[in-house]
Amino acid sequence: MSPDSKKNVLFVDDEPEILAAIQDSLEPFSDGWRLQFASGGEEALELLNHERVHVLVTDLQMPGMDGAHLLAEARRRHPETARVVMSGYYDKETALRLVCATHQYLPKPCEAGRLSDVITRILRLRDLLTSETLQRLVTRIKSLPSMPTVYVQLMEELGKDDPELEKIGQIISRDPAMSAKILQLVNSAYFGLSRDISHPSEATMFLGVDLIRGLVLMAHVFTQFDKVKMDTFSIERVMEHSWLTGVLARAVAMSEQLDARSCDHAFIAGLLHDIGKLILVANLPQLYLDVVQTTAAEGITVSEAEADVIGCNHAEVGAYLIGLWGLPDPVVEGVAFHNRSIEIDQGQPGIPTIVYLASELEKLMGSQSGPRAVPEMAADKFRDAGVADRLQSWWDVCETVLKRH
């Protein structure tokens, strides 16, 4: 491998022994990487200015420019670099201060296997999104906008003298943007949990009212969508479709007798499967209008139009963001491959196939009126995904669930 094709990974720590230990312990894992080291924020910025760094891993407490300052500067000047904190010191204020500038948090000391896993995962994600312009756009994102109605509901509940955590959890779990952000935070090293938390309601319980209030009022991580004017595209509909797809995907996963964690993964992957559309609409509204018009004019799928107009599709963009934010792998895969689950699941209905077909069933059922029969279109999609035998039972499951909502 030529030095140019290697990926640069920069570690920043004021203690030379720690940098030496990282170098030694990563040696067996770092094929294809060029490890670089800096002893402080200023030195790291200098390096970032001179060459492309793919992943920055920094300590927080350092003399001179500290980690938080370095992360903020790196985000501003070099948004394409993925940002990871590795620190033995976290408290609530630090977590809130860093939640917008950091993609992932690791404990210190961090076991070499875990550290190399995180770096490998971040570097692999880049293959999903090959356009550098889009990588830069997504890496820069701090948070995503929510529907104004949901935002207002959350503010109302938080403004009460005695806000109910359960209600807050319900509000958040209906909103893809809030759910993704809250799962990013709860799965960070700050909480030191040994397993991933995949359900927004569970995440809310862990965070508690005070921290969620802090996220909303101090860190401003939840924002509202500016009214996007598109006659043929409704953000409300994307949000509703996302929530229902999550609900259906969980019900189908349960009917397939997947374990409880996988059922949660199916729900969150369903809820987040179209989050890439929110990213694209919020950041490139004019281009997305072209996508909507091209889809209608040429009779092609949304993903095909996105690839033509923008150069990649919403599944790739969404998976890239939630992968950077450290959401669990099955969720990232479910989002990444929800439009081409055939290649990834190979006939065994895993989360990508479940999310893809739940999304298709939601669209078909929503547009059906009168007596419900399985339409030919659904039969085709199930056959293509290699799970034709599941059609009737999944259809029944989804119909029962949708009747309840």
Ligand SMILES: [Fe+2]
């Ligand atoms: Fe989609």
